[in-house]
Amino acid sequence: MNKPFKRKDIANVIDYSLLTPNATYKDIENLCKEAIKYNFHSVCINPYFVQMAKELLRRSGLKVTTVIGYPLGMNTTEVKVYEAMNASLNGADELDIVINIGALKSGDLETVRKDISDIISATPEKVHKIIIETCYLDNEEKKKAVEIALEAGSEFIKTSTGFGPQGAMIKDIKLIKDIVGDSAGIKASGGIRTLRETLKMIEAGATRIGTSAAVKILTEIKEGETIERRKDFKRKD
Structure with a gap:
C-alpha cells in the first residue's frame, strides 16, 4: 500500500457515472468521449443507453456498466432477471444490482439470496456488483448482505446507489473489506467528488x-x- 498513485492508476479504477433521469443523447455522447480521453475503466449508465454507449466505446476497450433494479431494488426477482438479461443482450459488460432492501430489513434472507443468485445465474459471463445501499442498514444487516452476495458469486460489493440520503463512507468500506478480504472487489459510490475522497476510499479498501x-x-x-497515498491525505483538505 506504499506504492504511489499515478494519474492512470486512478483512471483505471473509475466507473464514470451518469445516472440522472434527465440525461440526453448528447450527454451520453459527451460522457463516452470523456471516458475515452481519460481512459476510465467504464461508463455507468441507465439501461436505455447501453446500446448507444456500446457503439460509442466500440474501439476503445472501455467497458459499459449499467444498473439493475435501480435505484430502489424493489422490483420482483423476475423483473430484475429480465432487466439483467436484456442489458447483457444490448452489450452491458458489468451489472450494478440493487438488493431487495425491504426483504433484508425484514429478515427475509432467502428472498435476498434468491434475488441475487437468479440474476447472477442468468448472466454468468458478466461482472456483478451488488449494491447493498449502506445508508439504510445497520452493521449486522450490512454484514448479512455482503455474506449473501459473496455466497451468490458476486465479484464486487458496492456501497450505494447515490440516490439515498448518504453515499460511500470510509467505515463501511472497512467493514466490507473485513468480510470480503481479497475474495471480491469493493466499489465505493455516492458523494465522491474530490481526489482526496477518492484516495481515502482506495486506502480503506475500495478497488x-x-x-x-x-x-x-x-x-x-x-x-x-x-501521489503519495497517506501523505496526500494530510496534505489536502
Missing part, C-alpha cells in the same frame, strides 16, 4: 470508484505526477 465527478478528480493530478 473501484463510481463517480460523476471523474474528470474533475482526474484533473487534480497533473500528467506525470505521482
Whole structure:
C-alpha cells in the first residue's frame, strides 16, 4: 500500500457515472468521449443507453456498466432477471444490482439470496456488483448482505446507489473489506467528488470508484505526477 498513485492508476479504477433521469443523447455522447480521453475503466449508465454507449466505446476497450433494479431494488426477482438479461443482450459488460432492501430489513434472507443468485445465474459471463445501499442498514444487516452476495458469486460489493440520503463512507468500506478480504472487489459510490475522497476510499479498501465527478478528480493530478497515498491525505483538505 506504499506504492504511489499515478494519474492512470486512478483512471483505471473509475466507473464514470451518469445516472440522472434527465440525461440526453448528447450527454451520453459527451460522457463516452470523456471516458475515452481519460481512459476510465467504464461508463455507468441507465439501461436505455447501453446500446448507444456500446457503439460509442466500440474501439476503445472501455467497458459499459449499467444498473439493475435501480435505484430502489424493489422490483420482483423476475423483473430484475429480465432487466439483467436484456442489458447483457444490448452489450452491458458489468451489472450494478440493487438488493431487495425491504426483504433484508425484514429478515427475509432467502428472498435476498434468491434475488441475487437468479440474476447472477442468468448472466454468468458478466461482472456483478451488488449494491447493498449502506445508508439504510445497520452493521449486522450490512454484514448479512455482503455474506449473501459473496455466497451468490458476486465479484464486487458496492456501497450505494447515490440516490439515498448518504453515499460511500470510509467505515463501511472497512467493514466490507473485513468480510470480503481479497475474495471480491469493493466499489465505493455516492458523494465522491474530490481526489482526496477518492484516495481515502482506495486506502480503506475500495478497488473501484463510481463517480460523476471523474474528470474533475482526474484533473487534480497533473500528467506525470505521482501521489503519495497517506501523505496526500494530510496534505489536502
